[in-house]
Amino acid sequence: MCLKVMKSTQAYFIKECISMxxxxxxxxxxxxxxxxxxxxxxxxxxxxxxxxxxxLLPEDSRASHKINSLDNTVxxxxxxxxxxxxxxxxxxxxxxxxxxxxxxEDSHPANxxxxxxxxxxxxxxxxxxxxxxxxxxxxxxxxxxxxxKHKVEPIIxxxxxxxxxxxxxxxxxxLLNDPSEIPISAQIEPIYRSIIASGKINEPKVFKENLxxxxxxxxxxxxxIDLPSSSSWWLSGYRFDFIVSASGRIAPAWLSLGxxxxxxxxxxxxxxxxxxxxxxxxxxxxxKASLNSLVGSIGSVLxxxxxxxxxxxxxxxxxxxxxxxxxxxxxxxxxxGGAQVIGHLLFxxxxxxxxxxxxxxxxxxxxxxxxTQSFIPLIEMNPSQDHLQFAQRENVEVKQYxxxxxxxxxxxxxxxxxxxxxxxxxxRIVDFLxxxxxxxxxxxxxxxxxxxxxxxxxxxxxxxxxxxxxxxxLYFR
Amino acid sequence: MAYxxxxxxxxxxxxxxxxxxxxxIDHLIxxxxxxxxxDPTIIHIPQLEYIKRFSRTINAIQKPSxxxxxxxxxxxxxxxxxxAFGIGVNAQVGFGPWQxxxxxxxxxxxxxxxxxxxx
Numbered sequence: 001m002c003l004k005v006m007k008s009t010q011a012y013f014i015k016e017c018i019s020m021x022x023x024x025x026x027x028x029x030x031x032x033x034x035x036x037x038x039x040x041x042x043x044x045x046x047x048x049x050x051x052x053x054x055x056l057l058p059e060d061s062r063a064s065h066k067i068n069s070l071d072n073t074v075x076x077x078x079x080x081x082x083x084x085x086x087x088x089x090x091x092x093x094x095x096x097x098x099x100x101x102x103x104x105e106d107s108h109p110a111n112x113x114x115x116x117x118x119x120x121x122x123x124x125x126x127x128x129x130x131x132x133x134x135x136x137x138x139x140x141x142x143x144x145x146x147x148x149k150h151k152v153e154p155i156i157x158x159x160x161x162x163x164x165x166x167x168x169x170x171x172x173x174x175l176l177n178d179p180s181e182i183p184i185s186a187q188i189e190p191i192y193r194s195i196i197a198s199g200k201i202n203e204p205k206v207f208k209e210n211l212x213x214x215x216x217x218x219x220x221x222x223x224x225i226d227l228p229s230s231s232s233w234w235l236s237g238y239r240f241d242f243i244v245s246a247s248g249r250i251a252p253a254w255l256s257l258g259x260x261x262x263x264x265x266x267x268x269x270x271x272x273x274x275x276x277x278x279x280x281x282x283x284x285x286x287x288k289a290s291l292n293s294l295v296g297s298i299g300s301v302l303x304x305x306x307x308x309x310x311x312x313x314x315x316x317x318x319x320x321x322x323x324x325x326x327x328x329x330x331x332x333x334x335x336x337g338g339a340q341v342i343g344h345l346l347f348x349x350x351x352x353x354x355x356x357x358x359x360x361x362x363x364x365x366x367x368x369x370x371x372t373q374s375f376i377p378l379i380e381m382n383p384s385q386d387h388l389q390f391a392q393r394e395n396v397e398v399k400q401y402x403x404x405x406x407x408x409x410x411x412x413x414x415x416x417x418x419x420x421x422x423x424x425x426x427x428r429i430v431d432f433l434x435x436x437x438x439x440x441x442x443x444x445x446x447x448x449x450x451x452x453x454x455x456x457x458x459x460x461x462x463x464x465x466x467x468x469x470x471x472x473x474l475y476f477r
Numbered sequence: 478m479a480y481x482x483x484x485x486x487x488x489x490x491x492x493x494x495x496x497x498x499x500x501x502i503d504h505l506i507x508x509x510x511x512x513x514x515x516d517p518t519i520i521h522i523p524q525l526e527y528i529k530r531f532s533r534t535i536n537a538i539q540k541p542s543x544x545x546x547x548x549x550x551x552x553x554x555x556x557x558x559x560x561a562f563g564i565g566v567n568a569q570v571g572f573g574p575w576q577x578x579x580x581x582x583x584x585x586x587x588x589x590x591x592x593x594x595x596x
Binding site for chain 1: 506507508509510511516517518519520524527528531532535536539540543546547556559580581582583584585586587588589590591593595
């Protein structure tokens, strides 16, 4: 409204001045002003949307699902918008005051430093129209940016433990990288106590036995997973949800028990786990082959995509979190949309030391073992007819299953080569949106970026929109 | 004569107003808010206003938080090493009927370690 009034006022004055023929010299100035104003205003209204293929999945739109080159598809106003968002954020962070008033005491650990504001995390979102901005409403962030101050030195220099020390821990110390080194019963004790405290379990003894068994079986199952030895990505953690009934029974979340309580078992590893043998009594044994295959395939495609994509900025992919679903037949796959996620698989990659390798060098190192499975299952609950028909047109094999309560399920078999291409695109999107050269003069630097994606049944990835769901998160650092 | 002066100075005055308005236009940032239909949409807010509220919010949280954290003493083998705060930067944006409350959300992570984990 305001702009309209200004424009009409301007037009009126131009008309008046010209008609008077008294201000001939002003004519070019006024013309310049008029054009400048139009350009200035139109730059706001100009198309600064993300390219459609970045956020709309092909099955949900008429958009082309081809993997577009980012160089050809990024509109100039979009770059300006993103630069402006980063510049604003950087300026805002630089204006924060610094406080620190704690003193070191004898009880503090060796690497203790005074309490300080270490990181600030902000979210960027994408609307259904593909517009990007600071997220100021409840919704799914497409990009979570973590800013951190320059490294704060500890008061007393902390020496990293050597590899020998890590392999031979002292008598009273535990290594948390391998849960098997701490008794499962000790690990689950806090979970057991908190659930019993809810008062919803009638048989605490039965519940404790079952919880111990499930945690033991899950740990044992995960320790039998093999990743391709050439993959630079390794399984660094997992989390799975279980349902607890009042009688103390526990079952995986995908098997309905009618229970009210859910328990999440989650572990992280600080180095790759060693492959072990499956216990004959393991109740989760039927899922071994499927889980092993899924982990192997995801590890391979991550490595292949990562090895063959050129990252321009200083941050590189180092972590990936994948939402997992399970079919009625017990096949595990990536959950579409995140709605039916029953657990997560976490993959990590060791980042090279700064300046040790360049992206170009990494591109030439892409020697990957053949993927053990030629497809990655994508599991969707209650698929629409449009999706099923789209899969048929795209020659994506799909199997449909009927579950209880009229729920239908589709398992799409996505060729791994397509997922590799999709991941490359996802890496390039994060690279474009989040990777910025660090400015050593600034106190605050962008430390990490976490981008949320959903997987299409064509294998391409789309950034999550504000009202959308996602199954995969890519972390750059 | 006065009539002529008005019409020669008014465009110049307008030039001044226009220049200042252009500066403001160049310093707006995109924020995702809700339109009148309840759908997520882009709203432009002044950059300086955002920066001012951002730093004011963080500074307001920072000092009392650090003061409280420094008073935590424990003989337990478990030590508190990091704490995360989720807060919103309250900002009224827009004009007239389109005026809405926008709350860009922030998470502040306080730590007493040089290598803290960001959850």
